[in-house]
Structures are given as structure tokens and as C-alpha cells.
Amino acid sequence: xxxxxxHTRIDLVRVAExxxxxARVLDVGCGDGALLRLLVDTREADGRGIELSQQGVNDCVAxxxxxxxxxxxxxxxxxxxxxxxxxxLSQTLQATRQPRVVLQHMLRIGGRAIVSxxxxxxxxxxxxLAFKGRMPVTENLSHAWYDTPNIHFCTIxxxxxxxxxxxxxxxxxxxxxxxxxxxxxxxxxxxxxxLGEQAVFLLRRKA
Amino acid sequence: MGGPGPNxxxxxxxxxxxxxxxxxxxxxxxxxxxxxxxxxxxxxxYQTYGSLNAAKSNAFLICHALSGDQHVANVxxxxxxxxxxxxxxxxxxxxxxxxxxxxxxxxxxxxxxxxGPASTNPSTGxxxxxxxxxxxxxxxxxxxxxxxxxxxxxxxxxVTGGSMGGMQVLQWAASYPERVFSALPIATAAKHSAQNxxxxxxxxxxxxADPDWRGGRYLSEGVSPGKGLAVxxxxxxxxxxxESALQRRFGRKLHNRAELTFSFQADFQIExxxxxxxxxxxxxxxxxxxxxxxxxxxxxxxxxxxxGVLAHAFKNAKTRFCVVSFTSDWxxxxxxxxAIVHALNAGGASVSFVEIETDRGHDxxxxxxxxLFKTTRGFIDSAARxxxxxxxxx
Numbered sequence: 001x002x003x004x005x006x007h008t009r010i011d012l013v014r015v016a017e018x019x020x021x022x023a024r025v026l027d028v029g030c031g032d033g034a035l036l037r038l039l040v041d042t043r044e045a046d047g048r049g050i051e052l053s054q055q056g057v058n059d060c061v062a063x064x065x066x067x068x069x070x071x072x073x074x075x076x077x078x079x080x081x082x083x084x085x086x087x088x089l090s091q092t093l094q095a096t097r098q099p100r101v102v103l104q105h106m107l108r109i110g111g112r113a114i115v116s117x118x119x120x121x122x123x124x125x126x127x128x129l130a131f132k133g134r135m136p137v138t139e140n141l142s143h144a145w146y147d148t149p150n151i152h153f154c155t156i157x158x159x160x161x162x163x164x165x166x167x168x169x170x171x172x173x174x175x176x177x178x179x180x181x182x183x184x185x186x187x188x189x190x191x192x193x194x195l196g197e198q199a200v201f202l203l204r205r206k207a
Numbered sequence: 208m209g210g211p212g213p214n215x216x217x218x219x220x221x222x223x224x225x226x227x228x229x230x231x232x233x234x235x236x237x238x239x240x241x242x243x244x245x246x247x248x249x250x251x252x253y254q255t256y257g258s259l260n261a262a263k264s265n266a267f268l269i270c271h272a273l274s275g276d277q278h279v280a281n282v283x284x285x286x287x288x289x290x291x292x293x294x295x296x297x298x299x300x301x302x303x304x305x306x307x308x309x310x311x312x313x314x315x316x317x318x319x320x321x322x323g324p325a326s327t328n329p330s331t332g333x334x335x336x337x338x339x340x341x342x343x344x345x346x347x348x349x350x351x352x353x354x355x356x357x358x359x360x361x362x363x364x365x366v367t368g369g370s371m372g373g374m375q376v377l378q379w380a381a382s383y384p385e386r387v388f389s390a391l392p393i394a395t396a397a398k399h400s401a402q403n404x405x406x407x408x409x410x411x412x413x414x415x416a417d418p419d420w421r422g423g424r425y426l427s428e429g430v431s432p433g434k435g436l437a438v439x440x441x442x443x444x445x446x447x448x449x450e451s452a453l454q455r456r457f458g459r460k461l462h463n464r465a466e467l468t469f470s471f472q473a474d475f476q477i478e479x480x481x482x483x484x485x486x487x488x489x490x491x492x493x494x495x496x497x498x499x500x501x502x503x504x505x506x507x508x509x510x511x512x513x514x515g516v517l518a519h520a521f522k523n524a525k526t527r528f529c530v531v532s533f534t535s536d537w538x539x540x541x542x543x544x545x546a547i548v549h550a551l552n553a554g555g556a557s558v559s560f561v562e563i564e565t566d567r568g569h570d571x572x573x574x575x576x577x578x579l580f581k582t583t584r585g586f587i588d589s590a591a592r593x594x595x596x597x598x599x600x601x
Contacts, residue, residue, distance in 0.1 A: 046557075054562055061529065061559045061582045064589025068548050068560035078549045 010180030011116055011198060012038055015090055018114050018172060018202045019043045023085035026050070026110065028072045028102075029092030033060035036067070048084075050075060073097045076105035084110040091198075093117045094150040100162065107168055107205040116200040119175065121155030121193040139178070140197055156193040163203055172202040218285075218318060218493045219426065222334075223327050225252035225313070225320025226284040227277065230357050238315065238350055241506075242340035248329065251354045252320025253277050253312035256296065257304035259360070265596055266360045267307040268351065269296070270368030270375035273500045274440075274492060276319040277311045280304070285319075285491045294575050299599070301584040306597055307364065314375075315350045316342035316499035324495035325426060337423035342499050344371070344507045348378045352386070364594055365587060367391035369572035370539065371500065374507050377547065380528070381509055381520040389527040389590040391583060393572045394536050396543035397517050397550070398508040403538060406446055407501035410439030414494045423495050436494040437485030444484045449535035449568035453477065510550075517550035524556040527593070529586040531572075531579065532562045538569040559586060 012035045019025060021043050027036050030049030033056075039045040049067035051057045060067035068075075072089070073096050087110035089102065094117055096102045106113040118140050119125075128136035135145040143150065154162070156175060163170055174182040175196025183195055192199070229252040232238070237245035254277045259266060269279050269292065276283070280290040280297050296302040296309055313321035316339065324339045331338075355363070366379045366387055373395025380390045399407075414420055417435030421428050445453075457477040461467070464474065473479040513519035528551055532544035541562050551558040563578045565571045572579065588598060 048557065054564070057559075058561050058563070058578060058582055061561050062585035064585045064592070066527070066557050066559050068552070068558055069562060070560075075549075075552075078552050080553055080555060083552075083555045 009034065011176060011200065012090065014174060014176065014180070014182070014200050015088060015114055015116055016043055018200070019045060019086055019088075022046075024048075024083075025086045025088060026079070026084045027088045027090065028076065028106070029089060029095070030060065030065075030067060031056055033063055033065045033067065035088065035090055036060065036065050037063065040065070072102050076102060076109065079105070079109045081108055082111065086110050086112045086114055088114045090114075090116050091118070094153050096152065099152050099154075100166070103162070103166060103168075103203075107166065107203065111205060112171070113168070113203045113205075114200065115159070115203065116198060117154065117159065118150075118198050119156050119193065119196045120153040121157060122197050123194050124197075126194075156196055156199045157189060159199065159201065160189065163201070167206050168203040169206050170201055171204045172200075174200045176200065218431075218489065218491055219325045219334075221252075221285060221319045222323065222325035222493065223320075225250075227252060227254045227281075227320070229253065229320055230354060232353060232357075236353065238346065238353065240340050240346045240349075241343040242346075244340050246322075246340055248322070249315065249350060249353070250320065250322045250326070251312050251315070251350055253310060253354060254279060254281060256280055256309040257307055259308040259358075260596075263360055264362065264364060264594060265307050266355070266358075266363050267302060267309045268355075268363050268366040268379075269302070269309060269311040270347075270351070270366065270372035270379075271311060271314065272368065272370040272372045273443075273497075273504065274488065275372065276317065277313045278319075279309065279311045283491075286487075291573060294573070295580070295583070301580050301587055302367070303587075303599065306591070306599070310354075310358070310360075312351050312354050314342075314347040314371075314500070314503075316347070316496060316503060318493035318496040321350070323493070324423070324499055325493040334426040336426065336495055339495075339499065341506075342503050344374045344378050344503055345382065345512075347503065348375050348382055351375070351379075352383060355386075362386050362388060364596065365389040365391060365590060367393065367583075368395075369393040370395055370569065371504050373539075374504065374509075377509055377520075378507075380524060380526050381513070384521075384524050384526055387526045388594055389529070389586075391529050391531070391586060392544075392547065393531040393579075394533055394539045394544075394569055395547075396539050397510060397520075397547050399505050400543070403446075404505045406443060406538075407505055409442050411498050411501060413438040413442070414497060417494075420494065423498075425494070431489075432494045433489040436492065436497060437482075437489050439497060440488040440492075441481040441485045444481060446538045447568055447570040449537065449566050451535065451566045452568055455566070517546065518553035521551050521554035521556050524551070524554055526556065527586075527590050528556055528558040529583070530558065530560045531582065532560075533567070533569070533571040533576075534562060534564050535566045536569040536571065 175192035237247035373392035414435035417432030420432035
């Protein structure tokens with residue numbers, strides 16, 4: 001296994017580190033294939049992807065990645081149970097129409113699900129809303145409210161509540177600061193929720 | 208058509224005497240056909256490019272389409288034109304003949320040297336005509352498997368083809384999953400649609416309505432239903448293009464004239480273009496063979512052989528797939544490809560799916576479409592790495 005290239009996005013590295021070497025991985029919303037490439041190169045994963053944008057798909061396939069055009073909201077239903085070891089949703093949860101259904105499918109298709117998302121509970125987001133009275137536009141959440149693809153924001157605490165609701169076990173979790181570095185693991189949830197700019201969860205389906 | 212008699216025109220010159228490679232299987236090696244007969248003797252005419260490596264792991268099978276043949280990347284002996292897929296196959300091309308041993312066989316039922324309706328029936332000394340059993344896509348693939356056995360090739364590195372060729376690719380992956388390392392079906396479907404059967408029926412009726420068809424015995428009787436075949440080709444040719452490409456290229460432009468002639472001559476460029484397409488096709492294709500090819504496509508319904516569930520055709524497939532469609536292809540629309548992809552996903556197969564943006568219609572797979580080269584190259588090169596084959600220029 002090789003070391004990731006130095007310019008690799010740190011949140012992708014965090015996600016990749018959660019994957020056991022040689023695993024079968026489905027990356028839902030794989031974009032230009034950066035994470036898939038990382039998984040194939042550093043974790044020797046059998047990686048597949050689904051991507052909504054046809055240009056993204058064509059670019060991935062031209063790079064030799066195994067990717068199909070598809071929509072997380074509609075196409076996960078076509079995958080059989082336990083087809084993968086991990087199903088990953090990287091920075092895409094907030095753009096799905098039915099996040100809860102998508103997560104259910106992920107836990108059905110893979111024994112484990114890895115989800116990373118921007119934390120709407122971060123203090124900077126809260127401050128924008130509390131003091132300016134405007135929908136937050138930050139470096140991480142750069143769209144105005146009227147043209148954002150992100151229609152289902154949540155906070156870290158919201159997400160934890162949903163995993164309980166889905167009866168999923170949180171195997172690992174990390175909140176990342178604005179530089180992508182993980183916060184102290186012994187911080188309480190409320191501190192993560194305030195200081196984490198994004199979060200990464202490794203979920204396991206309870207038997 | 209003037210010139211030599213129908214028996215000597217290009218469309219049947221190759222039927223009994225292919226100019227390229229061929230192998231003949233006798234009564235001891237009959238071809239089991241879906242029509243319920245063990246057919247023999249069977250000749251398979253084929254071409255190869257590049258060389259087979261010592262491990263025999265670099266064989267690349269190309270399956271041709273309805274009007275195609277085995278002359279993929281060499282000058283065609285009948286038309287004198289370049290091979291039909293020289294854009295994709297050759298030195299440094301996506302299907303790189305420096306690295307792969309490329310094989311293409313004329314399908315059974317064809318007219319370029321593999322046994323078909325224009326071939327001589329040894330028991331009568333006359334062309335088979337309609338005495339040839341109806342051929343299916345699975346029959347074509349079985350015949351190709353016999354050829355591979357003859358060549359000593361156990362596993363194909365890749366099998367590819369567009370349209371009817373893509374149907375053969377799917378059939379290969381379903382019938383011989385252990386012999387197919389990777390599969391690249393292009394602009395195709397797992398079953399022929401009602402609309403496509405309808406167009407084919409129009410073509411067949413045009414041929415059979417030609418008085419010179421003579422119940423399929425035209426070769427023995429020294430005539431040829433060329434007019435019927437030309438009409439069939441004209442109708443089919445429209446389905447290979449897109450409305451917008453036709454409009455862009457022809458619009459309402461007049462053909463070598465300043466104004467309408469108030470007659471039924473080819474006033475419009477599109478008319479003269481279609482007439483030309485019809486007439487050149489007649490010079491190279493056997494009318495009965497056209498009936499057989501269209502029938503094979505109509506009968507194709509891969510799921511039907513697997514309890515009606517397409518996913519069962521690809522259950523536990525180890526083959527790596529890349530499915531390709533074109534946005535403006537209305538003969539084999541993207542929804543057909545998507546159905547294949549869904550079935551492959553449900554079967555847990557490794558699959559990529561690319562829809563390529565182009566206005567050139569179904570024929571885009573034969574044309575100079577850069578996105579097709581880029582994505583197929585990516586898929587083939589990554590499959591080659593997985594197969595332990597050398598990379599480009601490697």
C-alpha cells in the first residue's frame with residue numbers, strides 16, 4: 001500500500017483510514033473519483049462508485065475506475081443485500097432528498113457505512129444565524145440558500161440521533177476542525193458539535 | 208444492376224471462399240443451434256491482428272454488428288474501403304494491436320465466409336437460402352466459442368461490440384462467464400424492443416416483396432432482390448442517425464439543382480444520400496443474410512433464458528463490465544443500457560456505465576467520437592492492469 005499523495009484532501013484520508021485493506025467498497029456520490037482512487041491505491045480496495053453527474057462518471061471511467069451514473073436517492077434500491085463491505089457517502093448526505101432512506105440502504109448493502117458531512121452545528125454557522133440573521137455561507141458551505149444543492153443539513157447531534165433511530169452502531173467517529181484535523185476524542189458530543197466543522201462516522205448494522 | 212450475373216457480385220463472392228482466415232468444422236463438430244438442429248458443416252471466417260502472448264491472456268474478441276464483418280482493421284476485400292472499426296482498433300488505439308491479440312469472426316448466418324444462407328449447401332450443391340436454420344445471437348456466440356477452442360484460447364481478456372455486436376457481448380458474459388475477463392457492450396440492449404422489431408420487419412418485407420427474391424432461391428435462379436434490399440437498408444439507415452444530425456447535415460438542401468423538379472426524382476440531398484446508401488449496400492450484402500441477421504436480433508431476449516430476470520444472467524459474474532450508450536441513440540436508447548447496468552448491479556458484478564454526449568445517433572459507436580475513445584481506453588487499460596498485461600507503450 002502506498003502513502004497518499006501530499007495534496008490529498010485530509011477528510012478523504014480520514015475516510016480511507018477507516019476502510020480495512022482489500023475491502024469491497026461502494027462510494028456513493030464519488031464525484032471525480034478522488035476518494036475511490038485513494039481507496040484503490042492505499043487500501044487495495046475493490047472500489048466501485050455511483051455518481052450523479054455524467055461528466056464525473058466519464059472522467060472516473062477514463063481514469064480506470066469502476067463507476068456508474070446514478071442517483072443515491074433512487075438507484076441504491078437496485079443493489080442486493082451485503083454486496084459490499086463498506087458503503088461510503090462522502091459529503092453527499094446533505095444533498096440527498098431522503099437521507100434516512102439512503103442511510104438505510106447503505107446499511108443494507110454494506111455491513112458498514114461511512115458517512116462524512118458538514119456540521120451545521122459548528123459555532124461559525126450558529127453565529128451567522130444568531131447574530132446576522134442570515135443563512136450561513138461559510139468557506140465549507142459556500143452556496144447561497146437559493147442555489148444550494150444541500151437541502152438536508154444536520155448537526156453532529158442530529159446525526160447521532162438518527163443513527164440511534166436506525167439502530168446503527170457507531171464504531172468510530174471523528175469531528176474535524178477547519179484544517180481537517182480531528183478534535184480530541186475525549187471531547188463531549190456538545191463540544192464536537194460546536195467545534196467540528198465536519199464529521200466522519202463509521203456505522204455498523206446491528207445484527 | 209448491370210455487370211456480371213448475381214452469382215458473381217461482391218455480396219456473395221466471399222460466401223464460399225473468404226479472402227482471409229477460416230476454419231471448417233465437419234460433421235464430427237456440429238454447431239448446436241437454438242432452432243433445434245446440430246448443424247454441420249460449419250465454416251467460420253475470421254481475421255486476427257497482433258499476436259497472442261505466451262500465457263494466451265491477451266485475446267480480445269470483437270463482435271460485429273448487423274451489416275458488419277470480420278474485416279475490422281484491414282482493407283475490406285469486397286468494398287476496398289478501410290476496416291469498419293479502424294478508429295478503435297490498431298497501433299496505439301484503445302484496442303491496441305501492439306498489446307492485444309484481436310480476433311473478429313464473421314457471424315454464422317453472415318455472407319462474408321462464415322456459413323450462411325449464401326453458402327453452398329454441400330448436400331444439394333446450391334446455396335442454402337432459407338434451408339439454413341434460423342440463427343440466434345446465442346448460436347453466433349457458440350460458433351465463436353468453437354473458433355476460440357480451435358485457436359487454443361481458453362479465456363478472453365475482453366469481448367466488445369456495438370449494437371448486434373453488443374448483444375453477442377452480453378450473451379458471451381452470460382453463457383461463458385468464466386471465459387470472459389472483461390466485457391464492453393456498446394449501444395446495445397438485453398432485448399430487442401417492439402419498435403426495433405417493427406423496423407426490421409419493414410426491411411424484411413421490402414426484400415421478400417421484391418419479385419426477384421423468389422422465395423429466397425434467387426441465387427440458384429440467377430437474379431437478386433437488390434431493390435428490396437436497398438429499400439430495407441434505406442429505412443434502417445434512418446434509424447442509425449439522429450433527427451438533429453440529419454437536419455444539420457441535410458436540412459432541406461436540394462441535390463445538384465436550384466429548384467424543385469415537380470417529379471419524383473431525388474430532389475433533396477437526403478433522398479440521394481439514402482439512395483446511395485441503399486445501392487452501395489446491395490453490392491456487398493446478401494439479401495437472405497439480411498433476413499437472418501435481423502431475425503437473430505429480434506429473437507434476442509437474454510432475460511427470457513434466465514426465468515425472465517436479467518440479473519440472473521449475470522449472477523456471481525466475475526467479469527468486469529463497461530456499458531456504453533449515446534445520448535442521441537434512439538434505436539438502443541440509454542434506458543436499454545441502464546437496464547443492463549441495473550441487472551449487473553443486482554448480480555453484484557463490477558460495472559462501469561458511460562453515456563456519451565453526441566448527436567450522431569446509434570452509429571456513433573463507429574465514428575470518431577473522442578469521449579468514446581477516452582472512456583473505453585480507461586476501462587481497457589485498467590482491466591489490462593488487473594489482468595497483468597502491459598500498459599500502453601509498455
